Amino acid sequence: MPRPDFGSLQAQLLRSGLSPRHVRRTITELDEHFDDLVDEAVANGACVYASEQQALQDLGDVHEIAAVIGERPELRSWAFHHPRIAVLLYPLVCFAVLPAVPLIAGVTNAVYLGRWMACAALSGVVTASIMLFLQLSFALT
């Protein structure tokens, strides 16, 4: 199935200094646009393969798209415009955020953490029951 080489476009956009978030959004929009072009051609009676070929042509070459985006410096990330400040600030921000990482991870994975805690509690109860049963067995014999 012919589709635009979004992987190559993604790499080019990241190299040209766009932020990863902005690159993801651009790719998503282009991907949706491609699907819309295919859907329109199919609705007009073309076969899927021909529609995809036409959509590829209409959307344009990914290198050209990357070049057009690269011509707009306002779309580049803050770190690209101020690399020296970014190099100084990023480690400081990382150190500041580091203590909060376990907390963030806990909140993000609260469901899994909850399951793990429930399993740990359950296994504790089972172990305690077995120990109690053994104690009682020894006491009675």
Added chain:
Amino acid sequence: MTQTNPPFMSGVPELLLLRLLDQREMYGYELVRSVRKVTGEAISLGEGVIYPALHSLERNGALKARRKPVGGRTRVYYALTAKGRQRLDKLRNDWRRIQGGITNALEVPSHA
């Protein structure tokens, strides 16, 4: 096939995008189709290169974008802001001034 973005069209895509978004919010594909329709296919924006233009307008505060799930897909809809409306008014006035000037120049007899 319609040629897209000839060199003299600098600024025109921005004007058209702002004008269309002044009516209602739209997503990229819809905007490309609308530009073709309202200009009688005289102007055709590049399918893939409309997004840098939209993102640039958004970065300048002329547009705001929001994601909206439609028919199992997530569309990014663009809407005009107050700043975008001001930009549209300015571009519209500039365009009318240039259009008037060019019309006058074309109507002047060639031997003048």
